[in-house]
Each structure stands twice: as C-alpha cells, then as structure tokens.
Amino acid sequence: MKRLYRNGRIATDSSSEPLKCDVLIEDVRIIGVAETIESVDGCEVIDCSGSVIVPALFDLNVHIRELGREDREDITSCSEAAINGGFTGMVLQSDTNPAIDTGSAVQGVLDTCRDKSRIWQGVYTAGAITKGGSGEELAAIAAMKSKGAVFLSEAGDPVINPQLLRRAMEYARQFDLPVATHGEVKELSGKGSMHEGAYSYSLGLQGIPAISEEIGIARDVRLAEFCGVHLHVQQVSTREGMSTVLRAKERGIRVTCEVSPHHLIFNHSHIGNYDTHYKVNPPLRTEEDSVALLEGLRNGWIDVVACDHSPRTEFEKNQDFASAPFGVTGLETALPSLHHHFIKPGHFGWDVIVNRYSTGPRKFLSIPPVTIKEGHLAEFVVFNPNATVRFAREYLRSKSINTPFLNQTLSGQVERVIFRGAELLVR
Ligand SMILES: [Zn+2]
Incomplete structure (x- = not known):
C-alpha cells in the first residue's frame, strides 16, 4: 500500500x-x-x-489522570487529544492515584497504554521521586527503571527535603536516569495563586514570587552538579530561572529545561477577570519574562517545549480564582497556538518547532528522532x-x-x- x-x-x-x-x-x-x-x-x-x-511532535510533560481521576482524563482520551494536536509521543507524569512509584505501577500504566492508546509505541512514563509523591520516602527507583521509567519526576511538586532529593539523585545517576523538577520553594509560594506583582496586588490575590522559582532552580542545579546527575528543569517561567540554567550549562553541568506555550504566549496581565483558565503553576509571569523565554527558546538556552497538559473538570475550574486548582490542557492547542503567535508573525521559524518539540524531546530520552527521510x-x-x-x-x-x-x-x-x-x- x-x-x-x-x-x-x-x-x-x-x-x-x-x-x-x-x-x-x-x-x-x-x-x-x-x-x-x-x-x-x-x-x-x-x-x-x-x-x-512536520515531523510528529513529542511532549515530555503530560498528566494522564488514569488511575484515579478518569473524570478529568484517561489514557484513551489523552492519546486522542495528543493525536488531535499532532503528537505521536509523550511522557506521562507520575501523579496518578495511586502514584506511579513502583515497578509494577510503571508496568501497569504501560500495559494500559498498549491496550487503549493508538500511539502506545510512543508513550513513555516518568516515575515518582518519592513514594506517593508525598516527599517523605524514596520511591522504588531501581524497579521503576527496570520496567521502563524514562526519568524521575515529582510531577509538578518540589521535593522539599534537599537530603531526600540528594539521595534520589545519587540513585538516579547510578541508573542513568535524568531527574526532572519544578524549581520552587514552597514556603515562598505559600498559598499564592498567581505571580506576585502589580496584577496580584490589584486583583487582591496572594502572589507567588519569582524568587520562589529562582531559588528552587538554583538549589536543584547545585544538587545535580554535586550528584553528577542530569537535571531537567520543567516549566521554567522566569528570566532569572532560565539564566540560572544557562549559567549551569556554561559551567558544563548536565542540565536541560523546558518552557510551555502558555508561558510564552500569556503573562499575568491576562488573568484580568479572575479567569481560572489562566491559573497555572508556575504562574504566568511578566511580559518581560515571556519575551526572555521566547529569546531563550529561539537560541537554544531552552531545550524543549512541553505543554504540561493538566486536565481539570469544569466543576474544579469554576471555583473562585484562589480556590481553583492549577493547570491547563495543552496537547490540542500547542501547535496551532505556537503557529498563530510566533511562526505566522515571524518571531521564529519551523526549525524551532522541529528542534524543540520533535527532535529535542526525543533526544532528551535517547530515542531516535522522527525524520522525514x-x-x-x-x-x-x-x-x-x-x-x-x-x-x-x-x-x-x-x-x-x-x-x-x-x-x-x-x-x-x-x-x-x-x-x-x-x-x-x-x-
Ligand atoms: Zn507537569
């Protein structure tokens, strides 16, 4: 045929x-x-x-919701959303319920993909850093690796205890697994629901300061350097956070980072009317941050784009801004929105999409890039x-x-x- x-x-x-x-x-x-x-x-x-x-896209940061919250998403609907957006591969995050924190959980989710996903050959999973993502005890790292986990990630939550993260990194290095973290200091983020700045003051919402991400990334980079592990910084949102990654790269530390389409396109001013569809973690920052991230994406300081697909029900998102959970879906909107906002107006070309959203993520996982040859x-x-x-x-x-x-x-x-x-x- x-x-x-x-x-x-x-x-x-x-x-x-x-x-x-x-x-x-x-x-x-x-x-x-x-x-x-x-x-x-x-x-x-x-x-x-x-x-x-376009060589088919690949996303490193997808929250699957099966098991536990199939009312938000399941493996079939998530895979169909991926296909609808031009993706044929993705890495599932570990924050299901129960969490993906053992070898059998890794095996279980990959088996379900085989049964229920039309792109199962392109679906991989991350494993949790700690048991249940609770930050208290290390997950079964060796067993998860042996069943196919491709990196460790606490799926959006920071590992608060640096000693525990250090131990995880030491294990991860032995098994040649990258460790992915959201740079964040929880005590600084507090109960904040948006970026701390002029707009959080005028909306009367508690803010999440940029310094929370900046110190979080700096800590994780230093720990990774000390442990000799590959650190992947998920969802970088601030110029200073990105600069920290860049300086680490220049010192020869194995560190990569990702940015989402929404952090490139939107900033805190878009929250305007308390629209919870703009409530994400890390939060939308300033316009200067978005401009810096765009420049970083263009010139390769940022390695990959990842949408952080985080399905939430309408009921959850219809709460008031401070109470509603963080997260947006992204698989179906990523490519058209990047085209609309950046390619069409000439901010970057198709090579950036191919490098950072198709080849880059696959290279990160050491799987062959898809090539039209x-x-x-x-x-x-x-x-x-x-x-x-x-x-x-x-x-x-x-x-x-x-x-x-x-x-x-x-x-x-x-x-x-x-x-x-x-x-x-x-x-
Ligand atoms: Zn995520």
Missing part, C-alpha cells in the same frame, strides 16, 4: 522556511522524498498544497497554516476543556497525523 503526499513543504531542523517536497510512503516507511515524485499505479495521492509536513518510519503531521481552528468542545478530544483558548479561533490547523504509516487523523 503506497501513499503519496504531494505539493507540501517539509519542516526541518535546519531551515526556518519549509522546503517544497513530495513524500512517498509504503506501509510503515517513507520510501521517497524528492521535489517531485510521480504517482504510480495503485498509489493513493493526497494533495498537500499550501500545507507544511527515505527509509525512516512515516511519522509526521500535515499542518495547514492557511486554515483556522476553533477550539470548541466538539473539536477537543480531551475530556477536559480547561484551556485559555476555549472557543477562540487561531490560524493553522492539524489536518492529518501519520503514525508508522497509518493515518490516525484525517480532518
């Missing part, structure tokens, strides 16, 4: 502008990539005029930059709709998703 994707332009890691190319696939593999490929007998031809063919598995997205997308309930495959883009229309749409030759999505 052959399929020819004709007249599209391929996004690569080396060119801001996609290059005109036809792509021919047979079964699971790409068998030809050239400026023009003639159709052969029995070959299905798909016209991709005007569209960009002859002989490689066919795993790509047909993205139409001229179409528009409206994120209505009917469009979203996630069970949850806690996104600031709800009912907004953005430019650019994921039209097809090809995974190992199969068309998982055809719009």
Whole structure:
C-alpha cells in the first residue's frame, strides 16, 4: 500500500522556511522524498498544497489522570487529544492515584497504554521521586527503571527535603536516569495563586514570587552538579530561572529545561477577570519574562517545549480564582497556538518547532528522532497554516476543556497525523 503526499513543504531542523517536497510512503516507511515524485499505479495521492509536513511532535510533560481521576482524563482520551494536536509521543507524569512509584505501577500504566492508546509505541512514563509523591520516602527507583521509567519526576511538586532529593539523585545517576523538577520553594509560594506583582496586588490575590522559582532552580542545579546527575528543569517561567540554567550549562553541568506555550504566549496581565483558565503553576509571569523565554527558546538556552497538559473538570475550574486548582490542557492547542503567535508573525521559524518539540524531546530520552527521510518510519503531521481552528468542545478530544483558548479561533490547523504509516487523523 503506497501513499503519496504531494505539493507540501517539509519542516526541518535546519531551515526556518519549509522546503517544497513530495513524500512517498509504503506501509510503515517513507520510501521517497524528492521535489517531485510521480504517482504510480495503485498509489493513493493526497494533495498537500499550501500545507507544511512536520515531523510528529513529542511532549515530555503530560498528566494522564488514569488511575484515579478518569473524570478529568484517561489514557484513551489523552492519546486522542495528543493525536488531535499532532503528537505521536509523550511522557506521562507520575501523579496518578495511586502514584506511579513502583515497578509494577510503571508496568501497569504501560500495559494500559498498549491496550487503549493508538500511539502506545510512543508513550513513555516518568516515575515518582518519592513514594506517593508525598516527599517523605524514596520511591522504588531501581524497579521503576527496570520496567521502563524514562526519568524521575515529582510531577509538578518540589521535593522539599534537599537530603531526600540528594539521595534520589545519587540513585538516579547510578541508573542513568535524568531527574526532572519544578524549581520552587514552597514556603515562598505559600498559598499564592498567581505571580506576585502589580496584577496580584490589584486583583487582591496572594502572589507567588519569582524568587520562589529562582531559588528552587538554583538549589536543584547545585544538587545535580554535586550528584553528577542530569537535571531537567520543567516549566521554567522566569528570566532569572532560565539564566540560572544557562549559567549551569556554561559551567558544563548536565542540565536541560523546558518552557510551555502558555508561558510564552500569556503573562499575568491576562488573568484580568479572575479567569481560572489562566491559573497555572508556575504562574504566568511578566511580559518581560515571556519575551526572555521566547529569546531563550529561539537560541537554544531552552531545550524543549512541553505543554504540561493538566486536565481539570469544569466543576474544579469554576471555583473562585484562589480556590481553583492549577493547570491547563495543552496537547490540542500547542501547535496551532505556537503557529498563530510566533511562526505566522515571524518571531521564529519551523526549525524551532522541529528542534524543540520533535527532535529535542526525543533526544532528551535517547530515542531516535522522527525524520522525514527515505527509509525512516512515516511519522509526521500535515499542518495547514492557511486554515483556522476553533477550539470548541466538539473539536477537543480531551475530556477536559480547561484551556485559555476555549472557543477562540487561531490560524493553522492539524489536518492529518501519520503514525508508522497509518493515518490516525484525517480532518
Ligand atoms: Zn507537569
């Protein structure tokens, strides 16, 4: 079975502008990539005029909710949301209930993926740093590694006790596992619900100061340096936090970091009318922070984009701002929103998407990047930059709709998703 994707332009890691190319696939593999490929007998031809063919995306920070809160999301709905957004791979976070903190829990979630996810070959899981994510006792690190956990993460909570984090890092290094943390000092964040600054004062909300993240990242970087482990800083939100990572890199410390689309696009001024769809942790910071993060993403100080997909029910998000839980969904809105806000206006090119949202995350896990070249598995997205997308309930495959883009229309749409030759999505 052959399929020819004709007249599209391929996004690569080396060119801001996609290059005109036809792509021919047979079964699971790409068998030809050239400026023009003639159709052969029995070959299905798909016209991709005007569209960009993008290596499928991969997200390192996805909160799955199964087991425990399947009313928010489950493995099937999460995988379908991923496909809807152009992702064929992701790393699940450990904060399910019970938490993913043992070898059998790792095995269990991967087995469920095999049964329930159309992209199970691309789904990996992180393991908790501490038992139950409670911060009191180390999780079963060796057993989780042996069952396939790809890194350790407390899924958004800091490990408060530095001695416990040190022990975790020492184990992790033995097993060659990266340790991922949100840089945060809980005592400084307190009960804050948004960034501490002019807007938190005017809204009368308790703030989370930038220094909470800055000191948290600095501590984790120093511990990682001391233990010789690879540290991955999740969801960096401040300019100073990013600079700390950069300075550590320059000193030769093994540290990487990620930024979310929402921290690049929004800032604390967007909270305006106490809209809980802008309540995230770390919080949306200042416009200067977003501008600095954008620059960091462009020039490689930030290694990857990760959306921190965090489904919450409408009931949960309909509480007042201070009481509502943190988190937004992100898998379905990530690519169109990055296109709308950054690629279309020319702030960065397609190479940034390929490098930081497809190749980068896979490199981080030491798995082969997906490449649109002859002989490689066919795993790509047909993205139409001229179409528009409206994120209505009917469009979203996630069970949850806690996104600031709800009912907004953005430019650019994921039209097809090809995974190992199969068309998982055809719009
Ligand atoms: Zn997260």
